Amino acid sequence: MKAAWYERTGDARDVVTVGDQPLPEPKSGEVRVRLHASGVNPSDVKTRAGARGELQFPKVIPHSDGAGIVDAVGPDVDAGRLGQRVWIWNGAWARPFGTCAEYIVVPSAQAPILPDNTSFEAGACLGIPASTAWFGVFADGDVTGKTVLVTGGAGAVGHYAIQFAKLGGAKVITTVSGPEKAAHAKTAGPDLIVNYKEDDVVTAIRTFTGGEGVDRVVEVEFGGNLDVTNEVLAPNGVIATYGSMDDPTPTLPFYPMMFKGVTLRMYLIYLLSETDRQKTVEGINKLLESGKVTHAIANEFSIEDTAGAHLAVESGAVIGNIVVTID
Template sequence: MKAIQYTRFGPASDVLTLAEMPTPDPAPGEVLVELTFSGVNPSDVKARSGARPGVTKPPFDQIIPHSDGAGRVVAVGDGVPETRMGQRVWIWNGQWQRPFGTAGTHICLPADQAVQLPEPISLETGAILGIPGLTAAHAVFGGGDIAGQTLLIQGGAGTVGLLAVQLAKWGGAKVIATARGKGLAAAENAGADVVLNYSDPDLAQHILAANDGAPVFRIIEVEFGRNVGTDAEVIAPNGTIAAYGSAQDMAPTLPFGPLLFKAATIDILLIYLLPPDQRAVAIKHLHDALLAGALTCPIARTFPLAETAAAHEAVEAGARSGAILVEVQA
């Protein structure tokens, strides 16, 4: 098999190399997936660059990066039904706490981490469902039914944000999204009822005005540290801030008083650690929305395997209009 690998932290162009490796055999309970696409996420590039706090060297001697991907099952280990052979699947947690992820032509992993992809959903879409898709689905529906409620989606033009906007509308919520520049139109096109500029100094007042003066039921938050002050102003009593990111301020100061007197719940999401029952619910929401035609997964650009470093650089550059994929068989 061919794979992109690294053995040390550093810039993508310095440490990512194309290698020939033996194609693995599935262990008991595993499947071997011949991959077509690998999804590149911010967490992948941070892991490769050594940007995670307190981590000074890679956790394994050799790492094939990326947690998301899609392809077909081509072999099964003992205990896995033969009926899984040939299934189109998408991958979650491909490289989470494991050395070998999806940036290669093949991957072996536990059978439940290769989810059958419904027809006629494309493999490109499947490669986006692991981190962005599950994050969006759990952030939107993790507190239960949202029909008739108002959701605020901070960062509604990012990959997770655009998926969250669509899922929230499909779930019957009123959606207020924040974005900037070209992202304003992207969030509106995704179905948001109101889109506001997140750099507006009067953002909280505009959010409340967009909801007829009422506070919002649930907030999907991409930059918790930067936005928690605004969130505290606009969250409804007993509402929830579902935060999946805080890259610009990893050690925020909380406005405890306003949050206290709203009895607000801060729900910090790390999709890698989602319990099996909650993951199953999120997967069902994704599949149902896709089959209903209510969810489109935007793709900004696809790179061939040999140009995975450029794919990492595209993620690091930001300001994308969708996901970055690697076509691993190319």
């Protein structure tokens, strides 16, 4: 089968190889998926670059997200799975061979049904960006009638989080860093967009909420935004955070947060419990089936140019998801 892989960390152009690899065969409890698209996420790029330390495996086929069609099943897997359109989660988490290949073998549960109204390219954006967004919005319950703040609304996760919160019945505020990103975030349908580089974020949010603040925050930069977040969070509010790159060791204002009854949820989408994963998959698919979710795919690269896809993500200049096509 055709695949992209690397055997050492480094610059994408130096270490990524595209060629033939053995066709994997499904074992007990597994399915094999003929992939049509592979999603490239920052975590994939950082692992290849060496930011996550030494490689865990001698050879790595990258990417955790993908979508395709089940073409073979293990001996104890229902044959009814054959021919199903599916999307992949955790394809490369603690595993050597991810989705940047013509085929992948994964446990059956890691290949949930992809709704017919969703393209393979969009399906390759669900495992990390959409799942991170859904869990951040809904992990602490229904958002009907609540106000949700999504920081970084132009990001891959933020763009989904805005849509999911709106579809869940919430009012949504989002922050961005400039006009181009504001225009992109607007396509997700927020009620208020705040440019944090030009506007007074606290004043804008207090004005919009009539001084009540926000009930939930889906937070991409916990430490860097903490002073503002703590100011605008309503009593008994929730911060669901999946990142803190600018300030990886933030100082927590314990008593101001305690006296608001703040719930702080830190989560890593790779490590969801079986129950939470099932809720997330089912929740995403239900929203997809509604036909109301849009997918911000910025660019598509051929598998032959997997290195180019990595460089696009690495540049930080791309607004939206990067997908490798394998057709």
